Amino acid sequence: MINDERGLTLAEILITVAIAGILVLGINGLTGSAYEQWQYSNERQEMLSQGNFAMSRIIQAVNATRRVLIPLVDDPATAYSESQRNILAVTLDPGLDRDVDGFADGDNDKDGLIDEDIPADNTFDGLPGLKGVDDNNDGLVDENPGGADFASDNDEDGRKREDCLNGIDDDLDGSIDEDLPKQNDKVGGNANNDFDNDGDGRTNEDWLDPVLYLVSADGKQLVERMPGLNPIDGTNYAEYPVAEAERITFTVQRLPVAVGAQAELVNVILLLSGKYGGDIRFETSLRIGSGK
Numbered sequence: 001m002i003n004d005e006r007g008l009t010l011a012e013i014l015i016t017v018a019i020a021g022i023l024v025l026g027i028n029g030l031t032g033s034a035y036e037q038w039q040y041s042n043e044r045q046e047m048l049s050q051g052n053f054a055m056s057r058i059i060q061a062v063n064a065t066r067r068v069l070i071p072l073v074d075d076p077a078t079a080y081s082e083s084q085r086n087i088l089a090v091t092l093d094p095g096l097d098r099d100v101d102g103f104a105d106g107d108n109d110k111d112g113l114i115d116e117d118i119p120a121d122n123t124f125d126g127l128p129g130l131k132g133v134d135d136n137n138d139g140l141v142d143e144n145p146g147g148a149d150f151a152s153d154n155d156e157d158g159r160k161r162e163d164c165l166n167g168i169d170d171d172l173d174g175s176i177d178e179d180l181p182k183q184n185d186k187v188g189g190n191a192n193n194d195f196d197n198d199g200d201g202r203t204n205e206d207w208l209d210p211v212l213y214l215v216s217a218d219g220k221q222l223v224e225r226m227p228g229l230n231p232i233d234g235t236n237y238a239e240y241p242v243a244e245a246e247r248i249t250f251t252v253q254r255l256p257v258a259v260g261a262q263a264e265l266v267n268v269i270l271l272l273s274g275k276y277g278g279d280i281r282f283e284t285s286l287r288i289g290s291g292k
Contacts, residue, residue: 036276039276040274040276040277040278043274043275043276044274044278044280047245047272047274047280048280050242050243050244050245050272051243051270051272051280051282052282053242053243054213054222054242054243054270054282055268055270055282055284057213057224057242058088058213058268058270058286059284059286060093061088061090061093061211061213062088062090062266062268062286062287062288062289062290063286063287063289063290064093064094064095064096064289065090065091065092065093065211065288065289066091066094066114066115066289067090067091067208067288067289068088068089068090068254068264068266068288069089069090069091069123069130069135069178069208069210070085070087070088070089070130070133070135070212071083071084071085071087071088071137071252071253071254071266072135072136072137072155072174072175072178072254073174073175073176073254073256074174074256075136075157075174075175076172076174078136078138078157080137080138081137082136082137082174083253083254083255083256084251084252084253084254085137085251085252085253086214086215086249086250086251086252087133087134087212087213087214087250087252088212088213088214088250088252088266088268089130089133089210089211089212089213090210090211090288091106091115091208091209091210091211092105092106092209092210092211092226092227093105093106094106094114094115098229099229099230105209105227105229106206106209106227107206108205108206108207108209108231109205109206111205113206114206115206115207115208116205116206117204117205117206118180118206118207118208119204119207120151120152120161120180121151121152121154121207121234122154122180122207122208123154123207123208123209123210123234124204124207124208124233124234125151125233125234125235126145126151126233126234126235127142127145127150127151128142128143128144128145128150128151128153128154128156129142129153129154129155129156130210130212131234131235133212133214134156135154135155135156136155136156136157138156138157140156142156143156143158144158154178154180155175155178159171161180162178207233207234208234209227209231209234210225210227210234211224211225211226211227212224212225213225213242213250213252214250215248215249215250216241216248219247219248220244220245220246220247220248221241221243221244221248222241222242222243222244222248222250222270223239223240223241223242224239224240224241224242225237225238225239226238226239243270243272245272245273245274246273246274246275247272247273248270248271248272248273249269249270249271249273250269250270250271251267251268251269251271252266252267252268252269253266253267254266255267263287263288263290264287264288265285265286265287265288266285266286266288267283267284267285267286268282268283268284268285268286269281269282269283270282270283
């Protein structure tokens with residue numbers, strides 16, 4: 001009887017190891033590809049969720065506002081565009097009552113009226129325009145700070161107290177009622193004190209409470225700035241992200257009002273870019289104050 005106990009040759013072992021290596025690499029490749037696809041899909045779902053939430057906040061704010069603060073309307077005297085920006089600022093919903101105290105959050109003096117007695121510094125934050133913001137897109141932020149007279153330049157264009165509250169473009173800069181003087185309408189009120197615009201004996205009662213949307217310095221968050229509850233002035237606000245992504249692009253355009261038109265529109269584009277590739281774009285056209 002012949003007992004054949006011959007083992008594997010070195011060549012056979014090497015071939016077997018090579019085949020096993022190829023199989024392992026193939027399995028790893030499939031596993032890695034599946035994991036990358038899972039990361040991509042998971043990220044897109046997250047961006048969709050966050051983008052929808054951010055846009056819902058923006059739509060709600062624009063629909064409820066009485067006025068848009070930024071973007072401004074294009075000024076024919078400047079070479080840059082005021083109307084297309086990467087920031088949106090509107091006044092607070094006049095019906096919003098977050099602490100449920102029976103008074104709207106924008107009713108700063110709690111007399112049942114909103115923005116009825118706006119100070120010369122319209123947002124009452126001690127600075128020209130909105131604090132920390134380039135209001136008119138000239139590349140400068142809070143330029144010429146230094147007191148109430150400078151703070152009365154509410155659109156940072158270097159001109160103070162240009163428009164009164166009358167629905168007319170008094171200074172011919174394209175915008176209406178954008179830079180109110182101490183006596184908001186220059187008529188009526190208390191003749192002995194032009195800060196008392198409603199003639200009730202009290203001054204500087206209500207200021208414009210802005211809600212802002214802007215991209216963070218690192219470009220990864222869309223931030224919402226909301227006025228605080230019961231603020232003592234316009235510097236009391238909170239900021240928090242409403243959307244996060246590897247890169248965020250935010251574009252807002254204020255459209256010129258057509259002759260005879262009853263509505264003013266803003267176009268909003270929010271672009272979220274992912275770490276694992278792909279962009280998600282959200283776009284809408286909103287009528288200012290349509291939900292009032």
